[in-house]
Amino acid sequence: MTNLDHGDLIKEALAFTAPEEMPQEFSPDSTLGEMGISSITALEMAGYIEEKLSIVFPDDELSQVNTLRDFDQLIRRHTLATQE
Amino acid sequence: MSTREDIAVTYDVANDFFRLWLDERMMYSCALFEGTDDLETAQLNKLRYFHDGVRVTPDKRVLDIGCGWGGNLEFLARDMGVRDAVGITLSEAQFEEVRAKAVPGVSVECVSYKDYRPEQKFDAAISIGMFEHVATPEQARSGEQIAVYRDYFRRVWEWTNPGSWFGLQSVISLRIPRDRRDLHRLGWGTSTIFPGAITPRLEAIMASVNPYWEVMEVKTRREHYARTSAEWLRRLKGNEAAIRARWGDELFADYVKYLGGCVMVFDKGYQSLVQILLRRTDERADFDTLAKMEGK
Numbered sequence: 001m002t003n004l005d006h007g008d009l010i011k012e013a014l015a016f017t018a019p020e021e022m023p024q025e026f027s028p029d030s031t032l033g034e035m036g037i038s039s040i041t042a043l044e045m046a047g048y049i050e051e052k053l054s055i056v057f058p059d060d061e062l063s064q065v066n067t068l069r070d071f072d073q074l075i076r077r078h079t080l081a082t083q084e
Numbered sequence: 085m086s087t088r089e090d091i092a093v094t095y096d097v098a099n100d101f102f103r104l105w106l107d108e109r110m111m112y113s114c115a116l117f118e119g120t121d122d123l124e125t126a127q128l129n130k131l132r133y134f135h136d137g138v139r140v141t142p143d144k145r146v147l148d149i150g151c152g153w154g155g156n157l158e159f160l161a162r163d164m165g166v167r168d169a170v171g172i173t174l175s176e177a178q179f180e181e182v183r184a185k186a187v188p189g190v191s192v193e194c195v196s197y198k199d200y201r202p203e204q205k206f207d208a209a210i211s212i213g214m215f216e217h218v219a220t221p222e223q224a225r226s227g228e229q230i231a232v233y234r235d236y237f238r239r240v241w242e243w244t245n246p247g248s249w250f251g252l253q254s255v256i257s258l259r260i261p262r263d264r265r266d267l268h269r270l271g272w273g274t275s276t277i278f279p280g281a282i283t284p285r286l287e288a289i290m291a292s293v294n295p296y297w298e299v300m301e302v303k304t305r306r307e308h309y310a311r312t313s314a315e316w317l318r319r320l321k322g323n324e325a326a327i328r329a330r331w332g333d334e335l336f337a338d339y340v341k342y343l344g345g346c347v348m349v350f351d352k353g354y355q356s357l358v359q360i361l362l363r364r365t366d367e368r369a370d371f372d373t374l375a376k377m378e379g380k
Contacts, residue, residue: 044262044267062260066225
């Protein structure tokens with residue numbers, strides 16, 4: 001996925017949780033809703049990524065995720081935190 | 085704030101429907117199961133907790149924000165001798181019920197807290213299970229909820245006299261589920277039974293009371309709400325035939341699903357319940373410990 005460090009992982013999470021919501025084109029700065037990804041699917045995707053990377057996102061940060069770029073930054077922040 | 089239409093979906097189904105599975109006072113909020121297994125007694129425990137917590141005495145003018153069917157107002161006036169207990173609700177059905185009871189010392193208005201302009205100030209305020217309607221899901225998603233909550237706390241501050249206490253009870257969000265089934269169940273309950281409402285996070289409440297209120301006591305009661313919901317579900321199922329006959333199969337099925345979902349979210353720790361006692365942030369001589377030590 002263009003310009004996103006964890007684009008492939010996000011796509012994998014979506015393919016696993018709700019393949020029917022997979023958009024034709026990924027736009028990092030469009031809202032999840034605009035791309036047809038429901039808020040419930042976004043939370044499930046978060047669960048998939050948490051399990052995959054053995055991390056846990058704080059709910060307050062997760063609830064602020066509106067775009068794929070937000071998602072990517074959230075993953076980056078928490079993978080960096082576990083490496084420190 | 086939930087709209088009048090949202091509120092009608094939640095509370096205006098039919099008073100007789102709620103009467104079949106709530107306690108005798110019709111308290112549609114978490115009870116306090118301390119030293120009892122009986123819902124009626126546990127609801128009374130909760131009302132006593134707030135009565136004592138906000139230092140109510142018969143001469144004090146008390147406001148109940150989101151007064152429901154008037155259970156707390158009636159308790160304050162009839163059982164505790166309060167001569168001026170005022171309730172506000174946005175539910176027409178609840179308003180009519182409270183007005184029809186015409187309990188001496190109790191008055192009620194059908195009005196949103198955002199439009200409420202009391203003629204006289206209050207000496208104490210209680211709000212049980214209404215705070216979930218203050219911010220909308222959209223406001224929470226856009227990060228506006230603290231400003232909305234702070235505006236609510238400012239209003240209650242403006243309606244009260246210096247030295248007043250404010251008792252607040254609300255469901256709080258603890259952990260967002262990641263499991264699809266649980267997410268759907270939680271989402272369904274919110275959109276179908278409680279449209280326009282959102283459970284706050286405890287830290288959002290703590291952040292927004294400032295600068296109007298000082299937090300004096302915080303109690304979380306997650307297991308108490310699991311027990312309350314389980315008892316409501318038991319009573320609902322016990323009245324299955326009557327409910328199906330009068331209101332139809334769909335309503336019965338919806339409330340079995342909803343109350344079962346409530347038990348689940350509290351059992352699994354997705355949500356909890358908080359009771360908070362607040363005191364107005366006014367200058368107070370009784371806190372001047374140094375002056376007292378020096379005998380001034």
